[in-house]
Amino acid sequence: MEPDHFIDEYLLLGLRFDRIEEGYVDSFTGDQRLRRRIADEPVPRPAALGAQAKRLLAELPAVPRAGAFTDQRAEFVGAHLRALGCAARKFAGEEVGFVDEVRDYFDVEIARGDPDRYRAAHTRISEVIGGTGSLAEQMEAERRADEIPPERLGDVIGAFSSALRDIVRATYPLPDTETVVYEVVTDKPWSGFNYYEGDYRSRVAVNADLRQQMSHLPSLIAHESYPGHHTEHCRKEAGLVAGLGHGEQTIFLVNTPQCLMAEGLADLALYAAVGPGWGRWAQEIYADLGLRFDGDRAEALAEARAGLAEVRQDAALMLHDEHRDADEVAAYLQRWLLINDSRARQMLRFLSSPLWRAYTSTYIEGYRLLRAWLDDRPAGVGLTERFTRLLDEPLIPSSLRAELPI
Secondary structure, rough: HHHHHHHHHHHHHHHHHHHOOOOOEEEEOOOHHHHHHHHHHOOOOOHHHHHHHHHHHHHHOOOOOOOOOOOHHHHHHHHHHHHHHHHHHHHHOOOOOHEEEEEHHOOOOOOOOOOOOHHHHHHHHHHOOOOOOHHHHHHHHHHHHHHHOOHHHHHHHHHHHHHHHHHHHHHHHOOOOOOOEEEEEEOOOOEEEEEEEEOOOOEEEEEHHHEEEOHHHHHHHHHHHOOOHHHHHHHHHHHHHHOOOHHHHEEOEEEEEEEHHHHHHOOOOOHHOOOOOOHHHHHHHHOOOOOOOOHHHHHHHHHHHHHHHHHHHHHHHHHHOOOOOHHHHHHHHHHOOOHHHHHHHHHHHHOOOOOOOOOOHHHHHHHHHHHHHHOOOOOOHHHHHHHHHHHHHHOOOOHHHHOOOO
8 A cells, every 4th residue: 555545544533433432533624525424424343443453554564664654653553553543442332441441542551559759749749838737738738829810811821822832933933924813712621721723823712710820821831732732733833744755744633642642742831931940930020920939839839739730640540450339530620639539530531531530641751751852952952942842843752762761
C-alpha cells in the first residue's frame, strides 16, 4: 500500500471512532471529504474498528519508506494504531486493566505514587504558607485569597495571553495569521480546553466554575495557547502538514500517545517561555491590572505542590484497578491534595468519565517524561532548541525514552 493511501486509511479509522464516541476526534483539519464519507456510513461496530486497526498495524511494515514517509512517521502511526486497537476493545465491552489501558493508549507504564513524597510536600507547603490551623484549612484560605474576581477574568486572560504571545512569537516563530479567541464557560470537568480549528486558529474555553486563581492563570494560558497547545498545533500544521505533507498530523485523537506528548509539552509551556522567576513576571502583569499578587510566594507554593502530582493518578488506579468506593477515593484526594469535598467530586467527575478516565496520566507521566528529556539535553543544546523539537517533530513517548540514559 502506498504511503498516502495508508495515511488516508488511518485518518478514516480515526474519524470512525468519533461516530462511536463523539469527542474522540479532538480536532480534524484534513480533507473534509473524508469526514463527509464517514458521516454517510452506518455507525461502525467497535469490533470492526479493532479489526481495521489490527490490519493496518500488520500492513505498516510493508509501507514503502520512501520520500517523506520515514521510520519516524511509521513509529508514530504504529503507536496510534495500537492505541486505537485498545479503544476498540474497550468500546466492544472487553475488560482491560487500567494499567494496561494507559500503556496501550499512551505508551507509558504507571504505578502508585509514594506517600512519603506527599508528606514531604505537605511539610514544604506548611513552611511556605506559615499559617495556623490545619493545613487543609490554610490551603483553602490561600485559594480563596488567590481567586481572580469573576468580573476581571476576561482582562486577566487577555493580559497574560498578550504577554506570552509576544514572548513566543520572538522565540518560537508562528504564522502571521495565527489567532486565539477565548471564551468563559461553565459546567465542564476541566479547567481549560483548546479547540484547534485549523488555519492557525484556536478557540480556548476557560471554566469559570472552578474560580480561576491568580497563581494558576499564567500556566493555564501558557498551557492552552502560548507556547502550549495552540503553538504546537500551528507549528505542526505549518511544518509537518503544509511543509512535508504529513497527513496523519491533521487528526488529533483522544487517548493516544500524541495526547501525552501534547499535555506534557503544555504543562511545561510556562517553564519554556518564562522559566524560574515566572512569579515576579506575573506579579508585574497583575500590578498593571491593579491586582495584588505575591509572585515569590506563588512560585514557591507551586514548587511545593508539584510533589503531589501523582495523587490524581493514584485516585484513578483506586477507582478503576482497585475498585474502591467513590467516597473513599474522594477522601483520598481531599487528604493529600488538601482540597474540599466539592473540589474532590469535580476531579472524580473527570476520572469517572468513560472518555476521559485514563487521561489524567497524560499530565502526570507527560510532565515527568518530557521534563526529564528537556533537562537531560546534550551539552550545547539550549532549552529553546530542545523545546522546539517537541513543537515541531512527530515524537512519541518511547522515542523520548530512547534518548534518555538507561
